[in-house]
Amino acid sequence: MTSTPLISVRDLRKTYGSGSTAFDALRGIDLDIAEGESLAIVGKSGSGKSTLMHLLALLDRPTSGTITLEGEETSRLGEKSLNRTRNQKFGFVFQQFFLTPSASVLDNVTLPLAIAGVPARERARRGMAALDQLGIADKAGNKANDLSGGQKQRVVISRALINQPRVIFADEPTGNLDSATGSTVEGILFDLNRRHGITLVVVTHDEDLAARCDRSVFVRDGLIVPRHDEEVAA
Amino acid sequence: MRATDVVRRAFSNAFRSKLRTGLTVLAIVIGAFTLSLTNGIGAGISSYIASTLAGIGVDDVMTVTRTVEREQGSGPVEYDPNQIASTTGPPAGTPGAGSMVALTQDDLDALAATDGVLRVQGATAVTLDYVQHDDGTPYQLALSQFVPGMEVELAAGDQVDLDAAEPEIVLPSTYLDALGFADAQDAVGSTVTLALTDATGAQVTAETVVVGVAEPGLISATGAVPNTALVDALHALQRVGAPAGQDEVYASASVWFDADAGEDATTALQDRLTDDGYTAVTLDDQLGTITSVIDTIVLVLNGFAIIALVAASIGIINTLFMAVQERTREVGLMKAMGLSSARVFALFSVEAVVIGLLGSVLGVLAAVGVGQVVSSALADTILSELPGLTLIVFEPVTVATVVLGVMAIAFLAGTLPALRAARQDPISSLRYE
Ligand SMILES: Nc1ncnc2c1ncn2[C@@H]1O[C@H](COP(=O)(O)OP(=O)(O)OP(=O)(O)O)[C@@H](O)[C@H]1O
Ligand SMILES: [Mg+2]
Numbered sequence: 217m218t219s220t221p222l223i224s225v226r227d228l229r230k231t232y233g234s235g236s237t238a239f240d241a242l243r244g245i246d247l248d249i250a251e252g253e254s255l256a257i258v259g260k261s262g263s264g265k266s267t268l269m270h271l272l273a274l275l276d277r278p279t280s281g282t283i284t285l286e287g288e289e290t291s292r293l294g295e296k297s298l299n300r301t302r303n304q305k306f307g308f309v310f311q312q313f314f315l316t317p318s319a320s321v322l323d324n325v326t327l328p329l330a331i332a333g334v335p336a337r338e339r340a341r342r343g344m345a346a347l348d349q350l351g352i353a354d355k356a357g358n359k360a361n362d363l364s365g366g367q368k369q370r371v372v373i374s375r376a377l378i379n380q381p382r383v384i385f386a387d388e389p390t391g392n393l394d395s396a397t398g399s400t401v402e403g404i405l406f407d408l409n410r411r412h413g414i415t416l417v418v419v420t421h422d423e424d425l426a427a428r429c430d431r432s433v434f435v436r437d438g439l440i441v442p443r444h445d446e447e448v449a450a
Numbered sequence: 451m452r453a454t455d456v457v458r459r460a461f462s463n464a465f466r467s468k469l470r471t472g473l474t475v476l477a478i479v480i481g482a483f484t485l486s487l488t489n490g491i492g493a494g495i496s497s498y499i500a501s502t503l504a505g506i507g508v509d510d511v512m513t514v515t516r517t518v519e520r521e522q523g524s525g526p527v528e529y530d531p532n533q534i535a536s537t538t539g540p541p542a543g544t545p546g547a548g549s550m551v552a553l554t555q556d557d558l559d560a561l562a563a564t565d566g567v568l569r570v571q572g573a574t575a576v577t578l579d580y581v582q583h584d585d586g587t588p589y590q591l592a593l594s595q596f597v598p599g600m601e602v603e604l605a606a607g608d609q610v611d612l613d614a615a616e617p618e619i620v621l622p623s624t625y626l627d628a629l630g631f632a633d634a635q636d637a638v639g640s641t642v643t644l645a646l647t648d649a650t651g652a653q654v655t656a657e658t659v660v661v662g663v664a665e666p667g668l669i670s671a672t673g674a675v676p677n678t679a680l681v682d683a684l685h686a687l688q689r690v691g692a693p694a695g696q697d698e699v700y701a702s703a704s705v706w707f708d709a710d711a712g713e714d715a716t717t718a719l720q721d722r723l724t725d726d727g728y729t730a731v732t733l734d735d736q737l738g739t740i741t742s743v744i745d746t747i748v749l750v751l752n753g754f755a756i757i758a759l760v761a762a763s764i765g766i767i768n769t770l771f772m773a774v775q776e777r778t779r780e781v782g783l784m785k786a787m788g789l790s791s792a793r794v795f796a797l798f799s800v801e802a803v804v805i806g807l808l809g810s811v812l813g814v815l816a817a818v819g820v821g822q823v824v825s826s827a828l829a830d831t832i833l834s835e836l837p838g839l840t841l842i843v844f845e846p847v848t849v850a851t852v853v854l855g856v857m858a859i860a861f862l863a864g865t866l867p868a869l870r871a872a873r874q875d876p877i878s879s880l881r882y883e
Contacts, residue, residue, distance in 0.1 A: 275786055
C-alpha cells in the first residue's frame with residue numbers, strides 16, 4: 217500500500233460487560249483500509265464482525281486500541297465531531313432496512329440530509345437524484361412500507377449514498393434478500409465502489425460476495441486470522 | 451437538523467398513533483377547559499365588581515363613623531353620661547338618628563389631625579320624605595351618600611355634574627315605572643319634586659333635573675345620586691328652624707388617605723382611628739367578603755383543573771414513553787447517521803409540547819364556546835336583574851397563560867421520555883428487536 221490508509225486500526229479490543237459477565241468480542245485487531253477499496257469482513261456468527269464494523273464506523277468506542285481516520289486519531293473526537301463525521305463521510309446499509317414505514321420513500325432517503333440541516337428544497341432535489349440513480353424514482357412518493365424487499369434495499373442504498381460518503385458500511389446487505397435480488401444489490405454496491413470511488417466495507421457470511429471484493433479479512437473469536445485457518449476451523 | 455425540521459417532524463410524529471395521541475389530548479382538553487372556564491368566571495365577576503366599585507366610592511377614601519359601644523342582643527344598654535356629653539344629638543331627619551352617634555366639627559378636626567389623613571369631608575346627610583313626578587304618586591327615596599369620584603352604571607343619560615350650579619340627580623331605574631316614565635330615555639331631562647321635613651316639622655319641596663338613570667347593580671347603592679348643588683340646597687332646607695348656634699353634625703365623614711402607601715399603612719391608620727373611638731371602613735373592607743369568597747371559589751376550582759392537568763401530564767409521559775419504545779430503532783438509526791442527543795431530546799419534547807398545545811387550544815376553544823352559550827343563557831334568565839354582568843369573561847392574557855402553562859407542563863412531562871430517547875445508545879438501539 218503506497219498512500220496512507222483511509223482507516224487504520226491498531227490493537228483494537230472491545231469488551232462487553234464487566235466482571236464475571238465480561239466478554240471479549242474483539243481481542244486485538246490490526247487492519248488498514250485503503251481509500252477506494254472494497255473490503256469484506258467474513259466470519260462465523262458471533263465472531264465479532266458487526267462489533268468491528270460498528271467500531272470502524274465510529275458508532276461505538278473501543279475498550280482499547282486506536283482507530284485512525286484519514287490520519288486523525290478518533291478517540292480524541294468529541295460527540296459533535298463524531299456525529300458530523302458519520303453524517304458526512306459514512307453511509308450505512310444494515311441487514312434490516314431501518315426504514316420509517318409510515319414516511320415517504322423520499323423522506324426516508326433524505327434523512328441524512330435533514331440531520332445535516334440541508335434545506336428542504338435541496339433535500340428533495342438530491343433525494344430524487346439518488347433514487348433515480350437506483351432506478352426507483354417513481355416510488356419517491358410511496359410509503360416505505362409499501363415496497364418490496366429489493367426495492368426497500370435500494371431505498372436504503374440511496375439513503376447511504378445521498379450525502380456522497382467516503383465509505384459505505386454494509387452489514388449483511390443481502391442477507392434479507394433472495395439470491396437474484398441480492399446479486400442486483402451487490403451489483404449496485406460494487407458499481408458505486410468502482411465508478412464513484414466510494415470505499416466499501418461489507419460484513420457478510422456469503423463467500424461469493426466476499427469473493428467479489430478486492431480483499432477479505434477473516435474474523436474468528438475476535439481476531440483476524442489467515443484464510444486457511446478459518447477454513448480449517450469451519 | 452434544523453429547528454423547523456425538528457418541529458415539523460415532532461408534529462407528524464405526534465399524529466403517528468392517532469388514537470393514543472387523541473386520548474392524551476382529550477385528557478388535556480378537560481383540564482384546560484376547566485381551567486379556562488373557572489378563570490373566565492373569576493374574571494367576569496371581578497371585572498363586574500371592579501366596574502361597580504366606582505359606583506360605591508373611591509378607593510382612597512374611608513368612611514368614618516363614631517363607634518357605638520353596644521353589644522347586639524345583650525339587653526338594654528346602660529346610660530353613659532359621657533357619651534351624651536361628647537356628642538350632640540343629630541337633628542331630626544338625619545339618617546341613623548338614635549342608632550348612630552353623629553360627628554361634630556370637633557370630630558372632623560380631630561380626624562384631620564390624625565396622622566395619615568389627607569383630607570376630611572363631613573357627609574351632610576339629607577333624608578327625603580318622597581320623590582314625585584308630575585303630581586303623580588309620591589314614593590320614598592333615599593339619597594346615596596355622596597363621595598366625589600363615584601360613578602354609577604347608567605342605563606341612560608349622564609353622571610351628575612359635581613360642579614354644576616343647578617341641582618341634578620341620577621335616579622335608579624327601578625323608579626321609572628312608578629314615577630310614570632315610559633323608559634330611561636324619557637326620564638332624562640325631566641324634572642322631579644323632592645320633599646323633606648325641616649327642623650320645624652314643616653314639609654318643604656325642591657325641584658331637580660334628572661340627568662341620568664342608573665342600572666340596578668349588585669353592590670351599588672340603591673338610592674338616587676345627587677350632585678353637590680342638590681345636596682347643599684336640600685341640606686339648607688332641612689336646617690331651617692334648627693336652633694341657632696347648634697353645631698352642624700354629620701352622620702359620617704369621608705377621610706382621604708394615601709392608597710399608594712400600601713395596605714399596612716391603611717391598616718395602621720384604621721387602627722389609630724379605632725383607638726380614637728371611630729370606626730373606619732374602606733371600600734376594600736366593604737367588598738372584602740364578596741371578593742374573598744369569589745377568589746376562594748375560583749382558587750378551589752382552579753385547583754381541581756390543575757389536578758386534572760397533572761393527571762393529563764402523566765398521560766403525556768406514558769404516551770411518549772410508548773413512542774420512544776416504538777421508535778427505538780428509528781432513534782438509533784438517526785443517531786448513527788449523526789443526529790445529536792440534544793436534537794433527539796428536542797424531537798420528543800417538542801412532540802410533548804405539540805400534544806400540550808393541541809389539548810390546551812382545543813380546551814380553551816371549547817371553554818370559550820361553552821362560556822358564550824352559558825353567559826347569554828344566564829343573562830336572559832337568572833342574571834337579567836344584573837345587566838352589565840358578563841358571567842364568563844375570557845381575557846387574552848389569561849387564555850394565553852393557560853395555553854402557555856399547559857405547554858410548559860407538557861414540556862416538563864416530556865422531559866423524562868425525551869431524556870431516555872436522547873441517552874439511547876445507537877448500537878443497542880440498532881440491535882433492538
Ligand atoms: N452489547 C453486548 N453485550 C454483550 N455481548 C455482546 C454485545 N454485543 C455483542 N455481544 C457479543 O459479542 C460477540 C460478537 O457479536 P457480533 O454482533 O459482532 O457478532 P457477528 O460476528 O456480527 O455475528 P453475526 O454474523 O451473527 O451477526 C457475540 O458473541 C455477541 O454475543
Ligand atoms: Mg452481525
